[in-house]
Amino acid sequence: MMDIRKLTKEETPPWELLLLADPSRAVVEEYLKSGNVYVGEKSGKAIGVYVLKETKKVVVEIMNVAVHEDFQGKGYGKQLIAHAINEASKRGYAQVEIGTGNSSIHQLKLYQQCGFRMTGIDFDYFTRNYDEPIVENGLLCRDMIRLCYTFED
Template sequence: MEIRILTTDTPPWELLLLGDESPDSVADYIDRGQCYAAVAEDRTVGVCMVIRTHPFTVEIVNLAVDPAFQRRGIGTELLFHALRKAREEGCRRVEIATADVEPGPLALYRSFGFEPVEIDRDYFPKYYPAPIIEAGQECRDLVRLRMEL
């Protein structure tokens, strides 16, 4: 399967909502960042949304892959692409966050060299109107991770 990573001005909402279940949250950053789309079999199967948070820092605010295409390296390719672009743009730090109950994303981010720097306790109950369930557990805490480039 060939995967192409493209920059898009029209990120697919359905994929963004896989990575962030709050339409209000997605609406807040969708026009403030750069979206990279993974295309396979002539359709968009993954997204990575990156925003600039400080002069030399970007945050990956959304990384999602269509469930039918997961575990095929698409998320890894998107992450590699986002990090390469950040370096090319002169960034020195990349941040990312995920729920503490999601072992897959945490393991992926750690494998790239991201290190946990903060746990935001009860983040999801505070900021999301309905409980979010991942890996059979309710998401409560948000783990923030950081990588120096």
């Protein structure tokens, strides 16, 4: 179990973790301007992070979610996603969206296990928006898979 808290605007975001999920510091800096950063800590050390950003009046998006490599595969990612869903629910949002690369096999599995459903594909998103090719799990990351969690009425 880890403690999850909202980072204050005065605190420095955990860049090492944020860049695990998104290799472009410029892209991350852009969504940090209007997003809220939540840090998962264990014994006072940041081991996980996610960013929640309102995209529409009733929709919030998880822009970044990452767990330190030493702690992956132990349920911390699932705990971060559950926390994000709970935060969105408390704030009255109708949906939580998330996007990930076509090559992000483990993340696609995790998000679906957490109740997200695939809603679309943004073809060539990563080749359009990132200067360097991203290769993950032996696959070129080209397309963004969009998923959505909808709260039941």
